[in-house]
Amino acid sequence: MSRRGRAALVGYLFLTPACLLLLTFRLIPAASAVRHAFTEWNGVEAPRPVGLANFGELLHDPIFRTAVRNNLTLVLAVPLWLLVSLVLALLIHQDLPGSRFFRAAFFLPSVLSPVIVGTLFTALLRETGPVNGLLKLVGLGGLAREWLGDPQAALPTMVLVMLWCVFGMGVIVFLAGLAAVPREIFEAARIDGAQGWSFLVYIVIPSLRYVIEFWGVNLVVWSFTSLFAFVFVMTGGGPGYATMLVEYQLYLQAFQFDRMGYACALGSALFMVVFGIVLLQIRLMTRGDD
Amino acid sequence: MRRLSVGTVAAVIALVGVSLTTIYPLVFMLFTALKSRREYVLENQYGPPAHPTLENFVNAWVHSKVGHYIGNSAIVVVVGVVLSWAVCSLAAYALSHMSFPGRRGLFYAILGSMIIAPQVIIIPLYTMLIHLNLLNKHAGLILVYVTFATPFGTYLLTSYFRSVPHELVEAAEVDGAAPLQILWRVMLPIAKPALLTLGIFNFLWMWNELLFSLLILQDDSVRTLMVGVANLRGQYTTNIPLLSAGLFLAAAPVLIVFFVFQSQLAKGMTVGAVK
Numbered sequence: 283m284s285r286r287g288r289a290a291l292v293g294y295l296f297l298t299p300a301c302l303l304l305l306t307f308r309l310i311p312a313a314s315a316v317r318h319a320f321t322e323w324n325g326v327e328a329p330r331p332v333g334l335a336n337f338g339e340l341l342h343d344p345i346f347r348t349a350v351r352n353n354l355t356l357v358l359a360v361p362l363w364l365l366v367s368l369v370l371a372l373l374i375h376q377d378l379p380g381s382r383f384f385r386a387a388f389f390l391p392s393v394l395s396p397v398i399v400g401t402l403f404t405a406l407l408r409e410t411g412p413v414n415g416l417l418k419l420v421g422l423g424g425l426a427r428e429w430l431g432d433p434q435a436a437l438p439t440m441v442l443v444m445l446w447c448v449f450g451m452g453v454i455v456f457l458a459g460l461a462a463v464p465r466e467i468f469e470a471a472r473i474d475g476a477q478g479w480s481f482l483v484y485i486v487i488p489s490l491r492y493v494i495e496f497w498g499v500n501l502v503v504w505s506f507t508s509l510f511a512f513v514f515v516m517t518g519g520g521p522g523y524a525t526m527l528v529e530y531q532l533y534l535q536a537f538q539f540d541r542m543g544y545a546c547a548l549g550s551a552l553f554m555v556v557f558g559i560v561l562l563q564i565r566l567m568t569r570g571d572d
Numbered sequence: 573m574r575r576l577s578v579g580t581v582a583a584v585i586a587l588v589g590v591s592l593t594t595i596y597p598l599v600f601m602l603f604t605a606l607k608s609r610r611e612y613v614l615e616n617q618y619g620p621p622a623h624p625t626l627e628n629f630v631n632a633w634v635h636s637k638v639g640h641y642i643g644n645s646a647i648v649v650v651v652g653v654v655l656s657w658a659v660c661s662l663a664a665y666a667l668s669h670m671s672f673p674g675r676r677g678l679f680y681a682i683l684g685s686m687i688i689a690p691q692v693i694i695i696p697l698y699t700m701l702i703h704l705n706l707l708n709k710h711a712g713l714i715l716v717y718v719t720f721a722t723p724f725g726t727y728l729l730t731s732y733f734r735s736v737p738h739e740l741v742e743a744a745e746v747d748g749a750a751p752l753q754i755l756w757r758v759m760l761p762i763a764k765p766a767l768l769t770l771g772i773f774n775f776l777w778m779w780n781e782l783l784f785s786l787l788i789l790q791d792d793s794v795r796t797l798m799v800g801v802a803n804l805r806g807q808y809t810t811n812i813p814l815l816s817a818g819l820f821l822a823a824a825p826v827l828i829v830f831f832v833f834q835s836q837l838a839k840g841m842t843v844g845a846v847k
Contacts, residue, residue, distance in 0.1 A: 290672035292751050297678055300663035300722050304685045307697060307719040312688045314696035325699065370590060373583045380584070386834060387591035390598070393830045393837070395780030397798040398823050401805045402597055405604075405812050412600060412618050446593070451841055458842035507689040511782040515802055529691040536695050537787065549692040560687040567727065568683070 312553075319550040323543035325536075336547035346548070349526045352437060356505040356527075359441045364498055366445065367452025372486065374453065375460045385457070388450035396447065396508075400515030403443050404430065430517055436524045440512060448504070452497055459493030492569070499563045506556050528552050598823075605629065605817035612813050628817035636807075636814070637792075638821050641800035644789070648710050648796060649778045652717045656725055656774050657767060659718055664729030665755045669741050679730065686723045690783055698787055708791040716788065717778050725770050728843055732766035733759060769840035772833050779826060797822050 319336055321329035340346055370388060374381045391399065407413050407429040414426035429439045471485040487494065510529050513519055519526035519534070528548060536545035604612055605628050606621040616622060633639040666672075667679050697716065698707075706712030736759060744754045760767065785796045801822050808815045830837070 289670060293666040293670035293672040293675070296662040296666035296670070296751070299659045300682060300726060301678070303659065303715065303719040304682065304722060307716050308685050308688050308693065311693035311696035311700060314700075315693050318696065325695075370587070373587055376580075376583070378580060378584055378587065380587070384587045384591055387594050389834065389838070390827075390830060391594050393776055393826050394823055395782070395798055395801075395826070397780070397782050397802050398819050401801065401815065401819055402601055404805070405815065406597060406600065410617075415618060450594070454838045454841050458838075507691060510691065511798075511802075514782065514786075515805060529689075532691055533694075533783070542695050545695055549695070552689065553687075553692045556689055556692075557687050561684075564680075564683055564686065568680075 315546045315549050318543055319547040321543040324540045325542045329543060332543070336544050339544065340547055340551060345523055345526060345531060346528070348523045349528045349531045352526060353506060353528055355437060356441065356509070357502055359445075360498060360501045360505065363445050363449060363501055364452065364494060367449045368456050368486070368490075368494070370449070371453045371456035371460060375457060385453065388453045390450065391447050392451045394447070396511035397515055399443065399447055400512050404516055407439065431521055433521050433524045436517060436521060440516065440525055443516070444509065444512065448501065455493060455497045456490065459490045463489045496566050499559060499566060502559050503556065503563055506552065506559070601816045601820055604813050605820045607813050609811060609813050628813045629821065631814055632818040632821060636804055636818055638797070638800065638818050641795055641797040642821070644710070644794055645779060645797040648713055648717070649775055651710070652714045652721070652778045653771050653774045655714065655718045656721045657771065659722060660725035660729050660770065661755065661760060661763075661767070663722070663726045664733050665759055667726070667730045668733035669738060682726050683723050690720065694783065694787060701788060708789060708794055710789070710794060713785055713788045713796070716784050717781070721774050721777065725774070728770055728840070729763065729766055731843070732763050736762050765836070768833070769836050772829060772837055773840055775829060776826060
């Protein structure tokens with residue numbers, strides 16, 4: 283074999299473990315999921331083909347509709363998450379006293395498992411927990427409630443807990459972005475009198491456009507695919523279906539109700555939504571390569 | 573000394589306020605874990621413990637088997653992290669310093685597999701692991717974890733390896749070194765920071781993950797920590813001190829990693845963000 287041919291062979295050999303793993307535990311199951319979306323299947327007996335019936339049912343499933351609406355609410359919360367991180371990053375970026383401490387304090391929650399965060403906040407947000415205790419202490423006892431048990435409050439409360447979990451990562455990412463912006467740009471804008479909101483909208487956001495895009499897309503992907511543990515630990519999708527998300531409904535259909543075929547249809551729907559967003563994510567990750 | 577303006581003071585107050593919301597819940601967890609159930613319920617819910625006790629930690633470790641679950645998680649995470657280093661550095665070395673047809677395509681294919689989220693494939697994966705006799709085996713969960721860590725890991729190491737001058741590889745080739753030797757003796761020592769970042773990320777992800785672990789390791793003898801903690805929550809809804817002790821033990825390794833490797837973590841977060 284030629285030297286070039288042998289070198290190519292070594293290259294393929296080095297890539298074999300990665301490709302074999304991805305093929306076996308990611309691609310083949312994905313193809314199988316799509317195939318089973320067109321069947322009635324309880325996981326034990328052989329799947330029975332039912333054509334588009336699962337997707338037809340999906341369109342009329344009120345729980346699915348609620349789950350999609352809740353997922354979209356989370357996507358709508360992403361700008362809020364971005365804004366919180368951005369404002370805090372700007373404050374830290376001014377070299378205030380203690381900025382190293384603040385950075386670390388904000389970053390801390392994001393390394394904790396959603397299981398731990400969820401369980402901890404379930405305790406904090408109980409009827410007799412510290413959050414309600416604090417509200418009563420400052421004379422806002424009227425607001426006190428069973429935060430995760432109230433159909434109106436449960437989803438917004440979850441949004442805040444998730445924000446608690448990720449805003450620090452956003453701060454770190456934005457600080458890295460800010461470090462790459464020449465100081466003179468901000469100083470010149472200050473001298474020109476840009477302040478507050480207009481400083482943010484006309485100076486900061488355009489200078490950080492790429493970083494904001496990068497982090498925003500990451501958060502959207504996260505909101506569709508990484509919240510299972512929060513729901514599992516905190517609410518189980520309730521009260522009623524107030525905090526049901528598509529990924530959690532999928533889990534319930536598959537492993538509580540043994541409706542594997544229908545769950546695969548749910549998964550395919552989720553896949554179609556996430557597909558486009560992740561392609562964008564990859565494009566942003568590889569921007570400027572080659 | 574810099575002049576303290578009203579704006580600066582307001583900003584610091586805001587930052588202190590937000591820091592309290594991230595730190596107090598963790599302090600609450602530790603305080604509560606150190607209280608007797610009686611003290612927590614009847615006397616003192618929010619403050620530091622008046623009569624600190626380690627009873628809850630002992631109970632969580634022994635009776636609630638947190639120690640046993642930590643052992644299981646440690647096996648999965650240690651093997652997973654090492655295996656992921658091996659798989660990703662082999663792939664990244666080929667993608668950054670070897671030339672062969674389809675190299676670019678394979679890079680994008682590996683990265684592109686990220687479009688397949690865990691939830692989407694969990695059902696076929698589950699039945700497949702039953703057929704492969706990997707259900708309720710640590711090996712089953714480890715292989716799945718390494719698979720899902722591969723796209724980001726390969727991406728991270730490939731971009732790092734690319735910054736290593738190709739002349740170093742050529743020089744080693746001239747000296748007669750085989751590709752594996754070059755990877756081991758030349759590339760990996762240079763890439764230590766990237767390997768550290770990848771290791772920390774994988775550690776955190778594998779230690780914290782719930783969904784795969786919940787479905788793949790259902791037997792109590794192999795169960796991992798996060799599934800154990802999630803069950804603990806169901807068993808002890810009213811014994812908050814014991815629950816807090818379990819949570820604290822479960823969070824401790826992650827908190828240690830955070831305090832030791834904070835700057836590497838921050839660097840890893842921003843890979844791909846700033847170009």
